Amino acid sequence: MTKEEIKELMALFAEANISKIKIKEQDGFEIELERELCEPAPALACPPQTVTPQPINVNVVNEASPSKKHNQPTLNSPMVGTFYQAPSPGAASFVKVGSSVKKGDTIGIIEAMKIMNEIQAEYDCRIVEVLVADGQPVEFDMPLFVVEKN
16 A cells, blocks of 8 residues: 555545544555544533423314114124225225125125225125215224115
């Protein structure tokens, strides 16, 4: 290594944020550069500022009909997720009002954790009312359809 290469190496070492470098060449030449890095003084801790909570006005809106009880049986959601009435956007719904379904027929899809789960009718019935809009979040055991058992 020449004097110029060593000077260039020292200049690069001074600019770099490293504390030690060691170079060994095949001809036996060895150089080691080491320095103490100046650590910035620790920032002074600012005293914690007390934040007083501001009151917030919250209006609670229940989008579902107020405790609408159905005297007729319902087909309920078996899980929490997002309900879809059709197999894909723009496709025809699995069922609609007036549809007759057999036990095991697919009546909708619930997406849970990025998995599409087909929901099947638990018994033979006719759809009387659709209670959940397409793309609406649903809870476990939430009624999806009002039905008449066959």
